Amino acid sequence: MILHGYWRSSASYRVRIALGLKGVSFEQVTHDLRTSAHKSADYGFINPQHLVPALETDDGTSLIQSPAILEWLEERYPSPPLLPETSYDRAIVRTMAAMIGCDIHPLNNLRVLASLKTDLHAQQHQVDAWTARWISEGFSALETLLERHSGEFAFGNAPTLADCYIVPQVYSARRFNVDLSPFPLVQKIDGTAALLPAFAAAHPMAQPDADKS
Amino acid sequence: MILHGYWRSSASYRVRIALGLKGVSFEQVTHDLRTSAHKSADYGFINPQHLVPALETDDGTSLIQSPAILEWLEERYPSPPLLPETSYDRAIVRTMAAMIGCDIHPLNNLRVLASLKTDLHAQQHQVDAWTARWISEGFSALETLLERHSGEFAFGNAPTLADCYIVPQVYSARRFNVDLSPFPLVQKIDGTAALLPAFAAAHPMAQPDADKS
Known part of the structure; x- marks a missing residue:
C-alpha cells in the first residue's frame, strides 16, 4: 500500500495514525505542498483534487479524501475497531x-x-x-x-x-x-x-x- | 423524530433528503440563522456547536453533524441503501x-x-x-x-x-x-x-x- 502524503498535512497524519493502529504496513510518497509538487499531471490522475492524502491500495485502486479512506480502512481491516459497536x-x-x-x-x-x-x-x-x-x-x-x-x-x-x-x-x-x-x-x-x-x-x-x- | 434545521442550511437540506429517501417521517424545528436563534442556551444543550442540523431521535438521543447523522441513518434504516455494497x-x-x-x-x-x-x-x-x-x-x-x-x-x-x-x-x-x-x-x-x-x-x-x- 502506498500513502501519498506530506509530513505536515493534517489529513495525511490522520491516515498514518489509523494505518498504524490497524497494523497495516505502507510505503510513503511525499508531495511537497510548499513547492506545489502535488499539482503534477501524474498525481492528478490519482487525485483529481491534487490534495493529499491519497492511498494506493494493494488491489490497484486509489482512494482519496481522508474521511473516506478512514471508513474504508475500518471496513477492510476491522480489527482493532476504530468505531464503537452501537x-x-x-x-x-x-x-x-x-x-x-x-x-x-x-x-x-x-x-x-x-x-x-x-x-x-x-x-x-x-x-x-x-x-x-x-x-x-x-x-x-x-x-x-x-x-x-x-x-x-x-x-x-x-x-x-x-x-x-x-x-x-x-x-x-x-x-x-x-x-x-x-x-x-x-x-x-x-x-x-x-x-x-x-x-x-x-x-x-x-x-x-x-x-x- | 425531530429535525432541528433551517430551510436554507445546506447541511439540514442533506439530512432532509436522506430522511425522505429512507421514508422516515419527522417533525421540523426551525432556527433562524439570520437572527441567531440557534445561539440559545436551550439549543446549546442539544448542539454545543449551536449549528444546524441536529436530530432528536425517537429513543431520546440527539445527534449532530450531518456526516454523522447520515451514517447513523444508513445504519439504522438500511433500506433503501444510500451506500453501495463493496x-x-x-x-x-x-x-x-x-x-x-x-x-x-x-x-x-x-x-x-x-x-x-x-x-x-x-x-x-x-x-x-x-x-x-x-x-x-x-x-x-x-x-x-x-x-x-x-x-x-x-x-x-x-x-x-x-x-x-x-x-x-x-x-x-x-x-x-x-x-x-x-x-x-x-x-x-x-x-x-x-x-x-x-x-x-x-x-x-x-x-x-x-x-x-
Whole structure:
C-alpha cells in the first residue's frame, strides 16, 4: 500500500495514525505542498483534487479524501475497531471527527490561508486570529462532547477515529500558537495518545520528509 | 423524530433528503440563522456547536453533524441503501460527499462569509470570488469522479449519500451565481434528482420556514 502524503498535512497524519493502529504496513510518497509538487499531471490522475492524502491500495485502486479512506480502512481491516459497536456510539465518534474535519481543518489549511493573504490581503495577525477563532470555537464544542463521552481516549478507553482527527488538529493548533488552556480534555487525550506507538510513528517529525531545519 | 434545521442550511437540506429517501417521517424545528436563534442556551444543550442540523431521535438521543447523522441513518434504516455494497464503492461515494462536506461547504457557510466581511473587511465582490473559487475547484474534481462513476445519479443509477450532498451544494452555488456550465454531470445529476419526491420535498422553498418574500 502506498500513502501519498506530506509530513505536515493534517489529513495525511490522520491516515498514518489509523494505518498504524490497524497494523497495516505502507510505503510513503511525499508531495511537497510548499513547492506545489502535488499539482503534477501524474498525481492528478490519482487525485483529481491534487490534495493529499491519497492511498494506493494493494488491489490497484486509489482512494482519496481522508474521511473516506478512514471508513474504508475500518471496513477492510476491522480489527482493532476504530468505531464503537452501537450506531449511536458510532455517531458520537463520527461527530467528533466531523467537528474537526468539516468545521476546523478546512478553514485552516495551507491553500485557504494562502488565499486569505493573496486574495483578501489579510495581514499575518488577521490570519492568526482567523485560525485561532475556528480552532477555539470547534475545540470548545468538542470539549463538551469529551466531557460526556471520553475516558482515556476521546470516546471511552480505546482509540477511535475521533483520536485520529484530534491529535493532528492539536499539533496544528500548537503550530499556530493557539491557546489550548480552555480545553483540558483535548490536551489530556492528546497526551495519552502520544504514548501509543501508532501515534508516535505517525507524528510529522517522525516522517522521512520532515523538514527538521 | 425531530429535525432541528433551517430551510436554507445546506447541511439540514442533506439530512432532509436522506430522511425522505429512507421514508422516515419527522417533525421540523426551525432556527433562524439570520437572527441567531440557534445561539440559545436551550439549543446549546442539544448542539454545543449551536449549528444546524441536529436530530432528536425517537429513543431520546440527539445527534449532530450531518456526516454523522447520515451514517447513523444508513445504519439504522438500511433500506433503501444510500451506500453501495463493496467497500471500494462505498469509499467513492464517501469521497464525493467529503469533497463537498469538507472542501466546499465549510468555506461558504454563513458564519465564515460573515467573518470575511467583519474580520477581514472583504468587499462583496471579494466574498463572491472566494465563494466561486472553492465551489468551482471542488466541482471540477467532483466532475472527474462523476465521469468515472456516475449513471443517472452520482454513483450508478440510484441515489446515494453523494447525491444528498451534491443537490444542496448546487442549490447554494446557484444562490451565489456561480457559473455551473463547466460541470455538465453535476448539473445533470441535480436535474435527475429533482424529479424524485424525496429531493423535491427537501428543497428549501418547500420548507415551512422558507422566506418566500
